[in-house]
Amino acid sequence: MPATDGTPEDAPRPAGGARTGDRPRAVVVGGGLAGITTALRLAEAGVAVTLLEGRPRLGGLAFSFRRGDLAVDNGQHVYLRCCTAYRWFLDRVDGARLAPLQDRLDVPVLDVGHPRGPRLGRIRRDPLPVPLHLARSLAAYPHLSLAERLSVGRAALALKKLDPADPALDGVDFATWLGRHGQSRRTVEALWDLVGVPTLNAAAPDASMGLAAMVFRTGLLSDPGAADIGWAHVPLGHLHDTLAGKVLDGLGVRTLLRTKAERISRTEDGRWTVDVPGERVEADAVVLAVPQAEAHGLLPEGALDDADRLLDIATAPILGLHVVYDRKVLKQPFFTALGSPVQWVFDRTDSSGLTGGGQYLAISQSAAHDDIDVPVAALRARYLPELERLLPAARGAGVRDFFVTRERTATFAPTPGVGRLRPAARTRAPGLYLAGAWTATGWPATMESAVRSGFSAAGAALSAFGRRHDHPLQEAA
Numbered sequence: 001m002p003a004t005d006g007t008p009e010d011a012p013r014p015a016g017g018a019r020t021g022d023r024p025r026a027v028v029v030g031g032g033l034a035g036i037t038t039a040l041r042l043a044e045a046g047v048a049v050t051l052l053e054g055r056p057r058l059g060g061l062a063f064s065f066r067r068g069d070l071a072v073d074n075g076q077h078v079y080l081r082c083c084t085a086y087r088w089f090l091d092r093v094d095g096a097r098l099a100p101l102q103d104r105l106d107v108p109v110l111d112v113g114h115p116r117g118p119r120l121g122r123i124r125r126d127p128l129p130v131p132l133h134l135a136r137s138l139a140a141y142p143h144l145s146l147a148e149r150l151s152v153g154r155a156a157l158a159l160k161k162l163d164p165a166d167p168a169l170d171g172v173d174f175a176t177w178l179g180r181h182g183q184s185r186r187t188v189e190a191l192w193d194l195v196g197v198p199t200l201n202a203a204a205p206d207a208s209m210g211l212a213a214m215v216f217r218t219g220l221l222s223d224p225g226a227a228d229i230g231w232a233h234v235p236l237g238h239l240h241d242t243l244a245g246k247v248l249d250g251l252g253v254r255t256l257l258r259t260k261a262e263r264i265s266r267t268e269d270g271r272w273t274v275d276v277p278g279e280r281v282e283a284d285a286v287v288l289a290v291p292q293a294e295a296h297g298l299l300p301e302g303a304l305d306d307a308d309r310l311l312d313i314a315t316a317p318i319l320g321l322h323v324v325y326d327r328k329v330l331k332q333p334f335f336t337a338l339g340s341p342v343q344w345v346f347d348r349t350d351s352s353g354l355t356g357g358g359q360y361l362a363i364s365q366s367a368a369h370d371d372i373d374v375p376v377a378a379l380r381a382r383y384l385p386e387l388e389r390l391l392p393a394a395r396g397a398g399v400r401d402f403f404v405t406r407e408r409t410a411t412f413a414p415t416p417g418v419g420r421l422r423p424a425a426r427t428r429a430p431g432l433y434l435a436g437a438w439t440a441t442g443w444p445a446t447m448e449s450a451v452r453s454g455f456s457a458a459g460a461a462l463s464a465f466g467r468r469h470d471h472p473l474q475e476a477a
């Protein structure tokens with residue numbers, strides 16, 4: 001048995017006399033960021049880990065594929081400086097330099113809905129303490145009137161006083177809270193939703209105030225640099241599949257791709273078996289790091305008090321529109337739009353490996369319930385003219401390629417009340433744990449939430465094994 005520092009009540013039973021001296025064994029089901037993190041943490045602590053992933057690659061919802069010569073991400077992913085867990089992940093897979101952060105938050109906001117013509121504003125920060133770091137930017141923000149800007153400042157100060165973990169906030173929707181704090185439709189559109197829709201994947205009326213408070217307090221009101229934006233300058237698959245796979249291999253994790261867990265059972269001696277096609281894998285602990293519906297399908301009877309509640313955690317879509325122009329039409333690395341259905345536009349030319357001139361833009365449309373099933377031709381007819389409205393240089397440019405990526409279950413829907421549905425890492429079944437961005441991390445469905453959930457699940461399993469472990473973020477501190 002491994003060296004122990006006390007055996008908690010829910011410790012999985014020892015693996016039997018024949019295995020005295022053996023390392024404990026764990027199966028992690030799901031090779032998204034949550035599962036990869038769990039596997040990494042367990043293997044680092046000396047656990048023998050088998051990682052099962054149904055698809056032919058690691059990375060889950062944050063992956064890349066090839067379209068001819070182009071390396072395409074299934075959707076633009078960004079993170080913030082305050083995403084300490086995801087930054088730990090990037091460091092751990094030696095990928096931080098490939099997904100750098102801005103030196104200082106700077107978001108161009110282009111309004112094409114103004115009667116006197118397009119206007120460019122910016123949300124950026126100064127090297128000043130919170131909340132002064134954003135004061136100058138807000139004071140100069142051209143998309144709101146002076147009265148609106150003052151009202152935003154007052155609401156931000158009220159928001160700073162909230163505790164995102166307060167269960168009462170989870171039941172309130174963000175729009176109602178904003179309305180109570182004097183926010184006009186315009187301030188919601190031009191500021192709160194501009195940030196909230198891409199981070200929460202919901203507009204203010206559909207978002208839990210608890211999650212909104214988490215995003216805005218942590219991102220904008222905790223540390224001056226918290227909202228500096230980072231994104232991969234390489235295909236996501238290089239970070240989440242290639243580099244992560246290399247580290248897992250180095251730690252001796254047995255990674256089985258194209259291998260779906262079909263059934264999880266508890267044995268009479270208190271251990272676990274996981275059935276995959278053609279094999280029964282034995283383990284002392286199992287971590288389910290799959291989406292909530294799949295977790296519901298795999299959980300053994302009685303593992304959660306009310307497992308059916310997992311099915312009440314709804315999902316929300318993200319639509320990606322991808323355009324390859326025959327010339328450069330955008331000078332900035334990214335911008336966001338007002339007065340247009342276009343949300344956020346990113347230049348992916350270099351990261352995609354596009355050659356022969358031209359520019360590849362990826363447009364990210366969050367909470368895209370209305371567009372997610374619209375045929376490509378109709379999306380093309382709608383969005384190309386919009387891009388021409390936003391980018392004068394696109395007007396005479398040729399479109400070499402236009403395609404879409406549809407992620408219908410991109411995130412869990414952050415609806416009011418979702419907080420009480422999200423389960424913790426520990427289940428009622430000793431040795432069985434849950435991970436995934438949708439579990440109770442306090443964060444919206446993000447890469448940060450996924451990695452944090454992996455920390456929690458691995459930590460719970462290691463405690464039960466009696467293995468010493470530190471929390472990675474404390475190690476980094």
Ligand SMILES: Cc1cc2nc3c(=O)[nH]c(=O)nc-3n(C[C@H](O)[C@H](O)[C@H](O)COP(=O)(O)OP(=O)(O)OC[C@H]3O[C@@H](n4cnc5c(N)ncnc54)[C@H](O)[C@@H]3O)c2cc1C
Binds near residue numbers: 059061078290407438
């Ligand atoms: C288009 C898009 C844009 C996004 N943008 C951002 C962003 O900008 N910033 C951000 O932080 N987050 C963003 N997200 C969210 C982020 O990608 C997810 O929150 C995160 O990747 C979820 O990781 P996960 O490990 O929890 O789950 P998943 O990635 O869903 O991983 C679960 C894995 O389990 C596997 N699996 C399922 N069932 C089985 C089974 N029976 N056996 C074996 N394997 C199984 C699946 O194949 C999958 O690989 C975006 C998501 C999408 C789709």
